[in-house]
Amino acid sequence: MQIALHAFDRRQVAWIAFFVAVLSAWAALFLMQPNLDLPQGWQAVGLDYLASLCRPAAETSLSGLIAMWSLMSLAMMAPTIAPALKTYLDLTHTQGASMSGFAALLSGYLLVWIGFSIPAALLQAALDTQGWLDPFGRSSEVYLTATLLALAGAYQFSKLKEACLNQCHSPLMFFMGKWQDGLSGAFRMGLHLGAVCLGCCWALMLLAFVAGTMNLAFMGLAMVLMTFEKLPQLGRYLTAPVGFALLGAAILTLTTELIKHL
Incomplete structure (x- = not known):
């Protein structure tokens, strides 16, 4: 009984640490908003650095853009791995999975992103150099x-x-087919999950250049969409409609531009 309770407590700690990290990333993104007026003295805790990351790419270093x-x-993609993390934690009663393995799995996944x-x-730096982005990291070119x-x-x-989505829809099958023991094995499985997730979501992530790279509404909507798309009960019914909606938006964008020039 004590062993089971101890394992349960460790799972709670793992989830608390996970959600604290995600919420901290979202808080940082909120504090980076260009129109946010920070109280005087907050520069001492580094918030001025966060604010500097959302300046136009020409005014930000490459390392700053990478940090952004x-x-x-972290904020958008970490929540999408939650079903796989839950499945992994459900395996902690075996000798193959562990709490440290949980951290290694998540680290490998985030390293890919x-x-x-x-x-x-x-x-972003290249597009900004061409003058194709506005100060908010949003495309200013219709054809882009x-x-x-x-x-x-x-x-x-x-x-x-x-x-890639087929693997995301069944985390248990993924672990059964790709299982590797130890911390290094958990890390490699995290890398594999990250690569699969990247294969699912990279094109949707690039839509940040359409909505704006610091647009919190877009980030939240994209996070929800990519999370739901990985759920087998919902994801199978989302992928095609989203595709048609995006293609329709592309056609509408071009049509509107052509009408302007008639």
Whole structure:
């Protein structure tokens, strides 16, 4: 009884730490909002650095852009792995899973998304250099906007997206087929889960350049959508409608622009 209670307490601690990290990332993103007036003296705790990350890319270092995208990835993508983390914790009664393995699994997953933050930051810097982004990291070019919408919409119907989602829909089957023992094994499984998640969601993440890279409403909506899309009961009914909606938005964007020039 004491052993079971101890394991339950450790699971609680793991979840508390997980949600504290996610909520901290969202709090940081909120404090980075360009129109937020921070009280005097808050610079002493580093909030001025957070605010500096949402300046236009031309005014921000590459490391600052990577830090911004990493925070976005933690806030938006960490919740989407919750079903897989729950499945892993349900296996802690076996000798293969452990609380330290939980941390290793999550670390491997997030490392993939931190890796994604590097090319995303480079892309933002390149687009800003071309003058294709406004100060809020939002596309100011109609054809760029339409291309991003069409790319994300078309990718919803791709075989790669389908294959990645199939793995996300059944975490238990993933662990049964890909199980590796120990901390290093948990870390490698996290990397695999991260790669699968990246295969599902990279095109949707790039829509940040349509809505604005510091648009909290977009981040929240995208997080909910990507989380639901990984749930087998809901995800199978979301992928195609989202794809059609994005393709329709791309067509509408181009049509509106053409009408303006008639």
